[in-house]
Amino acid sequence: MINRILLIFIISVFGISYQCMAQGDLLVTPTRVMFEGNKQKETLNLVNTGNDTATYTISFLQYNMNEDGSFILLDKPGENQMFADPFLRIFPRRVTLAPGEPQAIMLQFRRKADMLPGEYRSHIYFRSEKNSNPLGMNNSIKDTTELQVQLVPIFGISIPVIIRSGEVNVSSELSDLKLESSNEGGQFLRLTINRTGNISLYGDLVIQFTPLQGKPLEIGVVKGVGVYTNINKRRIVVKLNSTTPLINGILNVKYQNASEKKKIVYTEAELKI
Structure with missing residues (x-):
């Protein structure tokens, strides 16, 4: 029997000012998206900087910030917080990249008439899947009666997306x-x-x-x-x-x-x- 233990690493780029962010062999730019005024579209650029083909799924996560700068994962909006993802469309939602291969991800903002004044915020989450073995790894199992443990790291990056609506201060x-x-x-x-x-x-x-x-x-x-x-x-x-x-x-x-x-x-x- 083979038992795979998945190690999950999430790097959240909550306002890091680097122009690009790399983690788990994925390079993402920009690392912060702002929709204000008449802006409706943004292009996110991904590059697989590793040596193996990798697949990434793209979704949204919600966070609150603590006073010390740490973050809490949310499932519903807190007080004075509005989520941005109901007004966002992102495509494609899943990409497979060969080593060195780039990919453009389109992010579109759909403004609605009933949006309240203030700030809406969500985070785009790029999660790496292990869809192929690293180069040189042999899949053969010599003894199937022994417990084998393989550490498979699953990396993730999240970047904030902010929408500002109406009168803000x-x-x-x-x-x-x-x-x-x-x-x-x-x-x-x-x-x-x-x-x-x-x-x-x-x-x-x-x-x-x-x-x-x-x-x-x-x-x-x-x-x-x-x-x-x-x-x-x-x-x-x-x-x-x-x-x-x-x-x-x-x-x-x-x-x-x-x-x-x-x-x-x-x-x-x-x-x-």
Whole structure:
């Protein structure tokens, strides 16, 4: 008897700012989709970067965000949350890719007249199936009376899809800044991002230190920090890139958009040390 144990690995790209994401030999771009204004279509590009032919099924999942940035899988909308998948059409839903083969996935948004103002969100889930053996694997079984265990990893990637409808608004504020030291001798900064409004936040945190006599130094960056609509605050801990303890100066923290073209600062705060 053959007993196959399936190991499931899910990587959720909830606002990671990389332009592409690779996991389990699957490359996906873009890693975040936004429908607002008159936008109705998006093309997702997949590439099998592995050495074996692989099959992927595509579906939707729903998540809530905790204040520490972790996620909870949902089966129904929570308070102040609306799912996007009833308004989305995706095709094809299943693809088989040879090594190095690309595939375009079409995502279409169908706006409805009764949509409420605010933000609808779901996650597209790409799940890998093991439809073929890796190159060089022999299927023959020498002794069928023995229990054989084969570890078959099943990888998955999920990316957020956001629809913004009607009148939307959002504002943010940084609070609870606190500089702390680790047992290993490094320093890190704790802070809270506060959100108000009917849509989520998404951007980069940039931390600078300015000594009393000297120029500003960038000592920390966290890209792709999101605050979903089901929470009003997100607690962040940032390890600072400083070789010496920070004393006698000012820490400046900016929360800004993730665009590489034009930077817009949502909010900022300072901490004197």
